[in-house]
Amino acid sequence: MAVPRSRLPSAGILLFRLRAGAPEFLIVHPGGPLWSKKDSGAWSIPKGEYRPGDDPLEAARREFTEETGFPVPDGPLIELGDVTLKSGKVVTGYALEGDIDEKAIASNTFEMEWPPRSGRTQSFPEVDKASWATFAAARRKLNPAQGEFLIRLLSVELPS
16 A cells, blocks of 8 residues: 655754764755745754555665765764654754755755646755754754754764
């Protein structure tokens, strides 16, 4: 039996770096016209869907590269477990220390009919921007359920 696309689980990587001993987190803003005017609560970790039976970690690695244009940095991954979004979608998170230039992201694209009922298909980036954010800023901007990943990451001992 096929799983409806809206119910497919997702997996992603929360990239972090330490600046003056304090962590910063890489968060991404979804692209496309439906998200263009949304900010607080709309951002995400780089993530994407995977099919039942697929490896969530491999999906997280693939989606990080597809949404940022950067390979996943080398280093040990920290498992952050699952969170459930308000929609019911389950997201599996991993954290990794690394650094990328957020201004140089190059996301893959998707197509959708736009404007609605126009019969025209347009292409949009899956991610239109990325930002390094402090804990407070990331917590405010991230989808509320994904904010739990920040708390879980800070509960483990980070390198200094």
